[in-house]
Amino acid sequence: MTIKAVCSKFNVSPDTLRYYERVGVIPEVHRTSGGIRDYTEDDIKWVETATCFRSAGMPIELLIEYVRLFREGDHTIKARCELLKEARDLILAERRKIDDALEKMDGKIKVYERAVETGRLEWDDNSCCCCNKSKE
């Protein structure tokens, strides 16, 4: 599969894929005799994992470390397992932050939706943490 096809499959740019390969976010991709990238099934699955984890905010550094361990062989299985658990904790923490923000946001949105009808903001101190009182 050409780089272009992989790009549109995962919605990333060719530069990004080449960059991932260069810095080791994914292992080296299979090439044609002419030196042009020709992604195998496995290559594509690496890209899938990398783009998925990246879009969740997992730092590139961790992915590089994972690939490094993978290349070292089966004696790094435990280390890879630890790394994945560490990564999961990191992403769970992200989700907690997102949920906090969503709660705060929903409170504000409710106040604003009422305000759009009544014409005046009425902050409700315990449902919404709001700095943004309408000055009166």
Add this chain to the structure above:
Amino acid sequence: MTIKAVCSKFNVSPDTLRYYERVGVIPEVHRTSGGIRDYTEDDIKWVETATCFRSAGMPIELLIEYVRLFREGDHTIKARCELLKEARDLILAERRKIDDALEKMDGKIKVYERAVETGRLEWDDNSCCCCNKSKE
């Protein structure tokens, strides 16, 4: 409240708070006669909102726009409401990506945990999307 106290309350650096004020992520903070920042209740709530939304990955640009609208007065209530909804959609999309990644990660972790016991990786094609087969 001094900048230092606000910093330790929200676990950010003084530089970050000054930066937020400078670029308009929060409105101007109250000062002592000498020109030193002395955060009021309201100032602190703005900081709370900003740090909360930022840590969920909401871009600074949106926060700046929100503050800009806020300063314009009550005729921007509808616009602010729209902006908040847009921000919520953005963050909900983030959460979906996170949930996708978590699912993929949990699949991998399960495989690795089994492998730590048995000594060999056994990928289960439909429970886990995995590029990282142990070569054999």
Add this chain to the structure above:
DNA sequence: ATACATCCTGGAGTTAACTCCAAGTCAATA
């Protein structure tokens, strides 16, 4: 009144993660 810690500003520097570019190679078409 003198240290000494803390604060101020404007501007430069840093980091992660791309993104762009020039100069050249490869492959499909006319």
Add this chain to the structure above:
DNA sequence: TATTGACTTGGAGTTAACTCCAGGATGTAT
């Protein structure tokens, strides 16, 4: 076989969001 368009590399440039710094002002404890 010549053209055209996609691909290659190494390296430089960009962007968001801080982070650091120099040189100076402020505030508090002795």
